[in-house]
Amino acid sequence: MPNVCLYFQVHQPRRLRRFSFFDVGHLHDYEDEAENRRILDRIAEKCYLPFGALLLQLIGEYGGAFRFALSISGVLLDQIERHRPDVLESFQRLAATKCVEFLNETDSHSLAFLFSPREFRAQILRHRERILSLFGQEGRTFRHTELIYSDALATAVEKMGYRTILAEGTEKILGRRSPNLVYRPAGCKKLKLLLRNYRLSDDVAFRFSDRNWAEYPLTAQKYAHWLHRIRREEAVIGLFMDYETLGEHQWRETGIFDFFRNLPGEILRHPDFRFQTPAEAAAAHEAAGEIHSPAFISWADEERDTTAWLGNAMQQDAARMLYGLEAAIRHTKDPDHLGTWRMLQTSDHLYYMCTKWFSDGDVHRYFSPFESPYEAYINYMNILDDLSRSIRGKKERHNDRETRTLSL
Numbered sequence: 001m002p003n004v005c006l007y008f009q010v011h012q013p014r015r016l017r018r019f020s021f022f023d024v025g026h027l028h029d030y031e032d033e034a035e036n037r038r039i040l041d042r043i044a045e046k047c048y049l050p051f052g053a054l055l056l057q058l059i060g061e062y063g064g065a066f067r068f069a070l071s072i073s074g075v076l077l078d079q080i081e082r083h084r085p086d087v088l089e090s091f092q093r094l095a096a097t098k099c100v101e102f103l104n105e106t107d108s109h110s111l112a113f114l115f116s117p118r119e120f121r122a123q124i125l126r127h128r129e130r131i132l133s134l135f136g137q138e139g140r141t142f143r144h145t146e147l148i149y150s151d152a153l154a155t156a157v158e159k160m161g162y163r164t165i166l167a168e169g170t171e172k173i174l175g176r177r178s179p180n181l182v183y184r185p186a187g188c189k190k191l192k193l194l195l196r197n198y199r200l201s202d203d204v205a206f207r208f209s210d211r212n213w214a215e216y217p218l219t220a221q222k223y224a225h226w227l228h229r230i231r232r233e234e235a236v237i238g239l240f241m242d243y244e245t246l247g248e249h250q251w252r253e254t255g256i257f258d259f260f261r262n263l264p265g266e267i268l269r270h271p272d273f274r275f276q277t278p279a280e281a282a283a284a285h286e287a288a289g290e291i292h293s294p295a296f297i298s299w300a301d302e303e304r305d306t307t308a309w310l311g312n313a314m315q316q317d318a319a320r321m322l323y324g325l326e327a328a329i330r331h332t333k334d335p336d337h338l339g340t341w342r343m344l345q346t347s348d349h350l351y352y353m354c355t356k357w358f359s360d361g362d363v364h365r366y367f368s369p370f371e372s373p374y375e376a377y378i379n380y381m382n383i384l385d386d387l388s389r390s391i392r393g394k395k396e397r398h399n400d401r402e403t404r405t406l407s408l
Contacts, residue, residue, distance in 0.1 A: 002180075003236050003276040003284070004227065004267055005194060006068040007166065008243035009143070010048075010091075011109055012040060012076050013348035015369055019379050024386045030340065035369070040079050044087050047247035048080075052090035054246075054257060058264050059099045066264045067099045067275040070243070071143045074107030074127050075346050077134070088134070095135040101277035102131050104139030104162070110345035111145060111309060113153055114296070115323035123342070124160060140164060140279040145347050147196065147240070147299040148306060151292060154185035154193070162191060164282040168299040169195035169238065173291050180234035184287035192282040193291055196240040196299060200226065205241040209254040220259050224266035232272065235288075236281045240299070301356065301363070309350040314377040318350060321384050328391045337391060344383065352376035 017032040058066045072091065080087040094100045106112055107127040112120040128139050141164040142157045149167035157165050169179025179195040203223070207213045215222070227237060242249060250256040267273050276284065300308035310316055322344060329341045352368040353376045370376040 001272050001274065002227070002230060002232060002234065003274055003281050005236050005238045005276055005278055005281045007071065007103070007143070007238070007240045007278060008068065008245075009071050009073075009240070010076055010243040011073040012036075012043065012079060012244075013109070013346045014075055014079065014343055015039070016349065016379060016383060019382045019386070021382055024382055025389055028386060028390060030383050030386075031343070032369075036079065037083055040083060043244060043248050044080075044084050046252070047244050048084075048087045049090055050252075050257070051243065051246040051260075052087075052094060054261060055100075056090075056093055056097070058261070059094075059097045062264055062268065064097070064099050065268060065275060067101075067277050067280070069101040069103055069141065069277050070094070071103035071105055072131075073105065073109040074123075074130060075109050075343070077130060092135060095137065101141060101279055102135045102137045102139065103141045103143045103166075103278070104128050104131060105143050106145055108342040108345045109145050109347055110342070111148070111306075111319065111347055111350070112323075112345060113144070113148075113156070114306070114310075115319065116326055117156065119323075119326065119345075120156070121160070141166065141277075141282070146308070148296055149293060149298070150296045151186045151294055153296075154191055154293075155187050158185075158188045158191040164192050164194060164278050166194050166196065166238070166240065166278060167291075167293070168297055168304055169197055170297055170304045172295075172297055172304065173293045177289065178234050180230060180237050181288040182236055182282060182285040183289055183291040186290050186292040192285075192287055194236060194238050194278050194282060196238045198299065200237065201239050201241050204239070204256075204259075205245045205249070208245075208250050208256060208259070217255070218259065220262035220266045223259075223263065224269065227267060228270045228273065235285045236276070307356075308354055309347050312353070312355050312373075314355075314373065315350050315353045318353065318377060318380055318384070321381065321388075325384070325388060325391065328388075332391055337387070340387060344380075344387070349376070349380055353380070 015032050015036055016030055104124060104127050106123040108123055110123060112123055132138055142162040143166045144153060147166060147168045154165055179197045183193040185191055185193050208218055210216060230237060246256055296306045297304050298306060310319060325341060329337050352370055353373045355373045
C-alpha cells in the first residue's frame with residue numbers, strides 16, 4: 001500500500017542589523033528587531049495562521065486519515081514565543097490532534113555537526129526538550145538543517161536514540177534506485193532513512209505558480225493522479241517542503257490554498273493510498289536496501305551538497321571564525337554570549353554569502369536581506385569581531401579582579 005509522507009520545515013532566521021566597522025567595540029546589539037518583527041507578522045498573517053487553520057480543518061474532515069509532520073526550528077520558536085503566541089497556539093492545536101508528528105533538529109538551525117560534535121549534540125537536546133515542553137511529543141524522527149546528511153551524521157543520530165532520519169532523494173546516493181522506499185543508512189542497525197522525492201516536492205514548492213511550466217496550472221486532481229501512477233511496491237512517497245510555501249513563497253492568489261484544501265481528498269480517493277508521518281512510515285516498512293553517503297548532501301541548489309553555505313572562501317572563513325570562538329565562549333560561562341553565538345550559527349547567515357549564478361543565485365538573492373554576498377560577509381565578520389572583543393574584554397576583567405584579590 002503506497003503511503004504519502006508529508007513534512008513541512010517551519011523556519012525564519014533572526015536577521016542581523018547593519019553593523020559597520022565603526023560599530024565594532026561600541027554596539028553589542030546584533031539583531032534587526034524591527035525587521036524581524038515586521039517579517040514575522042507578515043508571514044504569520046499570510047501563512048502560519050491561515051495554513052494552520054486549513055490543516056486543522058483537513059484533519060477534522062478526514063477523521064485522522066490526513067497526517068503529516070512539522071519541523072519547527074528553535075530560531076522560529078524563539079520569535080513566536082516572544083512576539084506571536086497566537087502562532088504558537090496554532091501549532092499546539094495541531095499537536096493536540098495526535099495526527100501531526102513534531103520532528104527534532106538542531107535548535108539553532110545550524111551546521112554544528114560539521115564543526116563541533118559537542119555543540120551539535122547540545123543543540124539537539126535543547127530542541128528535544130522544547131518540543132516535549134511545548135507540544136508534548138518526544139522526538140522519534142530527526143531532520144538535520146536543510147536536510148544536510150551523511151553516513152557519519154546518521155551514525156551520530158542513531159546513537160542519540162532516533163529511529164528515523166530524513167534526507168534528500170538525490171541520485172548521488174540513490175543511483176538508479178527509487179526515492180519512494182525506506183532505506184537503512186550505512187553503518188546503522190536500527191535507524192531508517194526516508195527520502196524526499198524532490199521532483200514531486202518541487203512541483204509544488206517551486207513550480208506551482210510558474211506559468212512557463214509545461215504542467216501549469218497544477219491542480220490537486222492532476223497531482224494526485226501522478227502519485228497514483230507510482231508503483232505499489234514503492235512504499236513511501238516523501239513530499240518535503242517549506243511550510244512557508246503556503247502564502248509566502250506561493251501567494252494565496254496563485255491558488256495554493258485551494259490546491260492543498262483539495263489534495264487530501266484527491267489522494268485518498270484511491271483506496272490503496274494513505275497518509276503516514278515519518279515515524280509511522282519507517283516503523284511500517286522494512287528497509288529495501290542500504291544507502292551510502294560518505295559525502296554530505298542536502299536539498300539546496302542544483303549540487304545538493306553543502307556549497308550553498310560553504311562553497312566559497314568568504315563562507316569558509318566566516319564558519320571557521322564562528323566555530324573558532326567556541327572554547328572562549330564556553331570559558332566565559334555567560335549565557336548571553338552563548339545565546340548570541342548560537343544565534344549566529346543559523347545557517348541562513350552563511351547562505352546569504354553564496355556567490356552562485358543562474359537559478360541558484362536567484363534563489364539566494366530572493367532570501368537575502370543584503371545587496372550582495374560581499375556585504376553579507378563584511379557585516380557578519382564585523383559582528384563576529386565585536387563578539388570576540390567582548391569575550392576578550394570579559395576575560396581580561398575577570399583576570400584583573402583575580403589579580404586584585406590575590407594582591408589583597
